[in-house]
Amino acid sequence: MTKVSNRVIGIAGWGLGLAPALALAAPARPPTPPPAAIAAIGVPGVDGRLFGHLPYVEALPDEVVVVAPGFGIGVPCRMQRDAAADLVRLLDGAKGVPGVAGRLKGVSCYRTVAHQLAVFCHPGRRGIACRDAVLRAHSVGPPGFSEHATGYALDFGIRPTGACRDVDPCIADTPAGKWLLDHAPEYGFELSFPEGNAQGVTWEPWHWRWVGTSIDEPGAARARLVFARARSQFPASPMISDGPAQAAQSGRAGPPAIVLLPGMY
Numbered sequence: 001m002t003k004v005s006n007r008v009i010g011i012a013g014w015g016l017g018l019a020p021a022l023a024l025a026a027p028a029r030p031p032t033p034p035p036a037a038i039a040a041i042g043v044p045g046v047d048g049r050l051f052g053h054l055p056y057v058e059a060l061p062d063e064v065v066v067v068a069p070g071f072g073i074g075v076p077c078r079m080q081r082d083a084a085a086d087l088v089r090l091l092d093g094a095k096g097v098p099g100v101a102g103r104l105k106g107v108s109c110y111r112t113v114a115h116q117l118a119v120f121c122h123p124g125r126r127g128i129a130c131r132d133a134v135l136r137a138h139s140v141g142p143p144g145f146s147e148h149a150t151g152y153a154l155d156f157g158i159r160p161t162g163a164c165r166d167v168d169p170c171i172a173d174t175p176a177g178k179w180l181l182d183h184a185p186e187y188g189f190e191l192s193f194p195e196g197n198a199q200g201v202t203w204e205p206w207h208w209r210w211v212g213t214s215i216d217e218p219g220a221a222r223a224r225l226v227f228a229r230a231r232s233q234f235p236a237s238p239m240i241s242d243g244p245a246q247a248a249q250s251g252r253a254g255p256p257a258i259v260l261l262p263g264m265y
């Protein structure tokens, strides 16, 4: 097994009590924050999901790089190298497009599990927000259950914001948001949580995950392994096909043909 698949299996074991059986395959690095902090928020179901969200392991610090300087809002946007390269390509592709050029920014990119805990529970209001975990989970992944931890996902925002604030579905009606829906798959990005998704997560036209334009693209096989279960059970829209060098598809197409490895759940 590769290092990557081992780590994926490690996270699957979290929710299903499989960790002991997979101890030899799991990474030495423990998940952070410790499972106890996550258990205080909620207990995953028998399918390993917590409030509908699938479990993910955070990327190692040396796996993520800072994307184009100035792209991240407030803090630098960090992503997996291969995803970052395509994001730069996407931003170049937006140049010259009225209403889009120079306006796409990174609201949030790679987030550690510890950071996700803070985002999910709102420091300072932690008790209140975490008591509303079920409600909160409609729009935010609990720590350990967010695509952002993988380094392959990001939230786009628009600057200046105009009438549409960050992480609001109204982005889909802006020139920049429309351009993303039409063109992001050309750069390897697909929309994780489309409208009416069966996963039960709110429609997030600002949240995109990278899986590469084709399985042959460097890093794409790894990213698709990380998101194998999500892509199989809850297809993105627009989504990217799994075949080599196939064009991106829009609409709710059928699930990609993925062979799930033992322990993926």
Ligand SMILES: [Zn+2]
Binding pocket: 148, 153, 154, 155, 206, 207, 208
């Ligand atoms: Zn997001």
